[in-house]
Amino acid sequence: MSGIETTPFEDGSSMFLHDLPVEVLLLILKNCSAQDLVAIGQTCSHFRNIIASDTLWKSVCIKDFSVKTLGRIKSYYNLYSKLLHKHGWMLGTYHCQIEPYGGLFEIRYQDEEIHGINLLADASRPTGPLTEYLMFIIKSSEHDPQCVINSNTYHTGKITKTGEKTFTYICENTSAHGEEETEHMDIYEGMGLREGIIYKRIDIQNDQKLPQNLKLVSGNLCPQVISPGIFTAVYGGHGVEIVYFDFQNENIIHGLKITGDPNVYSGKTTIKFDIRHQVTPSIEEQRSLDMLKSFSPHSSVPVQSIQSQRFVIPGDCQLEADETPVPDRCIARYKADGQIAFDNFYNPSFSLVHVAVFNNDLLGAIWIDIGHFRFYHRVNK
């Protein structure tokens, strides 16, 4: 007799998993990983039949790959075994590491395929959604992605996993892109696609990383700080750039350039601030850049106790092109370091910036030394 035996009862009898009704077994097995299911299925024919239940494989697909919408699927087992098992590890948001421009990339599950999507900020809508360009598709049972930059030619690409959260992607026939390669492919100047582009995953939705001391009883972060995420901002003549704000530790909020420019490259810090360095200049002290420069004291009350305050942009500060009205109050204001550099990231240095938190989706930064104000807008998907 085969089967998985449970602990014997006190009267000496014992119960087998076999004896449980199938509905109950399915409820238990729903918590198992794919490997567990396969192992249990190998014990006997009874379990092999139960393991074949597609509802189990549906929960594995959702649980293991956080795929929220699977679409109409004929067989979740096939979806798992022919696509997600092999390629599901890639799903997520990525920083495309090409200097100086870089880029934001997403690997997404869609209708029994995996899509590689380039996300670009649109210069004409700095506050608007990012524009999506499909770069490659991986279909069930196929090993390699299909490059779809030019939809008229079928050619393959190659993905190589290089680490826990990194991979490289190569298109094997970039000459087939033709005209299509001009517009959105500008950031791949230098033909990174031919030599291999490095992608590094950004774990935005990782609640474990949030500093415990900044959480409210509700579990949300206190409003004086922002939750990690992707933001866009107008960087003067460089256009709209994409910045990822995250907690470097429980006190430092760090802005990483996902896209960059010939001055400060993708992958470099653009701005960082310590939430213990709160500043509260009076309206008079906010009138000019010089007055802000000479305003030095900062306080560090517990961040949850920071009171909202008046906010104005100094009269001699240039407002970067953005239609957003400037709020007259901010929830918190911090002394920050903003990175500047000459062409080719020559002689970089950190300059004085004040960051204002207007709400969880909107920051403002007065780059005091260079006399610019810019908004940072959260990209909401």
Ligand SMILES: [Zn+2]
């Ligand atoms: Zn291609």
